[in-house]
Amino acid sequence: MPLTPVLTRNWDDPQCWTLASYLGQGGYRGLGAALAMSAEEVVGAVKDAGLRGRGGAGFPTGTKWSFLPPLDPEHPKPHYLVVNADESEPGTCKDIPLMFASPHTLVEGAIITAYAIGCHHAFIYVRGEVVPVLRRLQAAVAEAYAAGYLGPNVCGSGFDLELIVHAGAGAYICGEETALLDSLEGRRGQPRLRPPFPATEGLYACPTVVNNVESIASVPAILRAGVDWFRSMGTEKSPGFTIYSLSGHVQRPGQYEAPLGITLRELLDYAGGVRAGHRLKFWTPGGSSTPILTDAHLDVPLDYEGVTAAGSMLGTKALQIFDETTCVVRAVSRWTRFYAHESCGKCTPCREGTYWLVQIFDRLERGDGTEADLDKLLDIADNMFGRVFCALGDGATSPITSSLEHFVDEYRAHLTPQGCPFDPIAAMPNGGAGAWAQ
Incomplete structure (x- = not known):
């Protein structure tokens, strides 16, 4: 199956992050097409394309947009768009390079999305640690304002939009959409009890769409090239x-x-x-x-x-x-320690569960574990899964239960006097004696 460079098509341009480079690659044509349509038609096009959320859950993007209640002139509650750019899942590195290399792709997608949902104030919530990305985004937003793509009367359409780039304080939990909203409002980032859902009571208790960077960045290409083009890639239920x-x-x-x-x-x-x-x-x-x-x-x-x-x-x-040189127990142990560190502590199953999971993995790595510890790992995971406020607790159990399913013999090897079969020092002659002298 061939590669399909769309979002990454201009990454090899020496000035790919600039407005001039983006316009040279067909940038903002999708916005022009969207502004020639009604908001309902834009939502319908994204629905027909079958674009699914690229942040993890895979929920249909157009359907998510349509959940927002219609604007009520008598009881006005503004609609908000929040782009979740708090990428922090271990191993995930797609949104940061996308924003760094081609920030205007995200800016154009945010403008189209805001137009489609009747939003006049949008936010991009970015991890505060990625300062170069923040600077690129802020520069791209400034270029878009200067060119008339943002601000009052966008491209002469009568549509107004303010776009704010917000730097988060660096917490994994803020990747969860309701914790992100609390953080954006200036509170401690912790997940909210749902319902109500963000579509009805999100940012500032107003109807809000929260979408991942890649989801929003994929929208301009759909409006520019069409639904059939988008659906010509991928599978029937997962197109694009x-x-x-x-x-x-x-x-x-x-x-x-x-x-x-x-x-x-x-x-x-x-x-x-x-x-x-x-x-x-x-x-x-x-x-x-x-x-x-x-x-x-x-x-x-x-x-x-x-x-x-x-x-x-x-x-x-x-x-x-x-x-094959990797110890699966050690890898899962490191991930578990990460989740214990990043747990916000709001709910007991996650706060206590991740802590005790770390203690068990420490015993296994020290060679002090027992068969009962393997059962206890599964028991704690079972008590966490589906009983936590947000997906952090569920996600913390996934590598544990799956690694025990596929590599239980490797776990049991840690219970023997020989210990971890992938210990690089223990595997050396004489248990590594003299290794450091060499």
């Missing part, structure tokens, strides 16, 4: 293109934009395969919060239905590749 992030033990890690439904085997061919002299052991299809898969799943179609049928989730398409 997307960015797959390959990292880990591959020859050429990076971003690979391809139709939904491509397989890992095909992507590895483009990436030069697993590093020389090694073989694939396990991988994540959508970041560390999705159940891991093995080399038996190389030919699973990487779309929402195919990955779900294989027992995992497509998530953010963060394909982390691990070869």
Whole structure:
């Protein structure tokens, strides 16, 4: 299956982040097409295209937009658009390079989306640590204002839009849409109880659409090239293109934009395969919060239905590749420690569960674990899954339960006197004696 550079088509331009470069690649033509349509027609086009959310859940984007209640002149409550650019899932690295290389793609998508949902104030919520990306976005927004794509009377259409780039304070939990809204309002980022949902009571208790960067950035191409063109790629239920992030033990890690439904085997061919002299052991299809898969799943179609049928989730398409030298217990232990650190502490199952999971993994890595600890891992995971405020707790259990399913013998090896079979020091002659002297 061939690659399909659409979002990444101008990344090799030496000045790809500028307005001049973007216009040279057909930029803002999608906005022109959208402004020639009614808002309802724009929503209908995105629905017909079948664009699904690229942030993890895969919910149909146009349907999400249509959930907003109609504007009521007698009781005016403004509609808001919030772009979730708080990319922080381990292994996920698609939105940051997209905003860095081609920020106008996101700006144009935000303008079209705001027009479609009747929004006059939109926000891009970005991780505060990525200062170069913030600067690129702010410069792109300033260029868009100067060119008349933002501000009053956008392109002479009578539509007004203010777009604000907001720097978050650096918390993984703020990638959850309701925690992001609390953070944007100036409060501590913690997930809200739902219902009410953001579509009815979101930012400032007003109807709000929250979409991922890639979801919004995909909209201009649909308006520019048409629904049939978009649906000519991908699969029937998962149409279009997307960015797959390959990292880990591959020859050429990076971003690979391809139709939904491509397989890992095909992507590895483009990436030069697993590093020389090694073989694939396990991988994540959508970041560390999705159940891991093995080399038996190389030919699973990487779309929402195919990955779900294989027992995992497509998530953010963060394909982390691990070869046979990797200890799966150690990898899952590191992810679990991350989730324990990033838990906001609002709900007991996640706050306490992630803490105790870390204690058990510490015992396993020290060689103090027992068979009962393996049962306890599953017991804690069961008490967390589906009983937490947001997806962080559920995601923390996914690598644990899936790794125990596929690699229980490796866990049991940690219970023996020999310990971890992938300990690089223990595997050396004489247990590594004299290794440091060499």
